[in-house]
Amino acid sequence: MRKIIYSLLLMIVSLTGACTFNNVAINQEADNQDGKVFLNEVYKKISTKDFDEVDTLVGDSLKQLAGSHGISKLLKFINTKVGSCKNYKISDLYIRNIAGNTNEISYNYKLKVTYQKGTIDEIIGFRRQNGGSIKINSYHAYSDLLIH
Template identity: 75%
Template sequence: MKNLILLIILVSVTSCTFNNVAINQEADNKDGKAFLNEFYGKINTRDFEGAEVMIGDSLKKMAGDHGISKMLQFINTKVGNYKSYKIADLYIRSITGNVNETSYNYKLKVKYQKGTIDEIIGFKRQNGKSIKINSYHAYSDLLIH
């Protein structure tokens, strides 16, 4: 009977999961800003194919082959060269424990030659791998006209 109880306790303890969740930690924000600088650095040099490499598989499947680089080229054609960005809001969620994942979500005001565009970009790091973009949205009347 003792062995059965010990076995049940052992199985219960080993099957438990432990995860710690942190929101908007400064170290994570520092990593996120470095990634944003790299991404917008590629846009600044018009290296749209280089920016495409930073896109995650799920977004590539949704956007199609070179879909994001084509969109970045379209934005460049409509509003001119990239100038700078400013973070309007952010939400960074870091999970550590049995699962190690950090998701970064930034709302940006991105300045181009002909005006400012609101952009929302989301990216994720899973299990220590490189960060990949999983969502990108740019909206402005400047893109319509």
């Protein structure tokens, strides 16, 4: 009987150790404030046409997808089409904070960005893993102004 009890206890302990524990929080104000600080840093560099410096803020996964200077090339293209960046306004946001065995915060902002020749809709995403630095992991700009 004791062997059965000890076997059951050992099995419960081993199963508990294999489980993952994560808590997910959506759109916490503290996370939004951190995201806004980084967002301001990114768009300050875009406004001052320091496009190569923006590449230093890009995460590895986006660099593999777009190339090591892909984002700066895209930003230069946008700048030649619509002029300098004047300001931006956050239209929507979605921030997901996962804490526990996995620690990751993803920041997603939908923006209306005003340039010299008009306004462009942009979506930019950031990610912070395990308390490290925030990095850009997605960027999308769309407008008829970029086509003509």
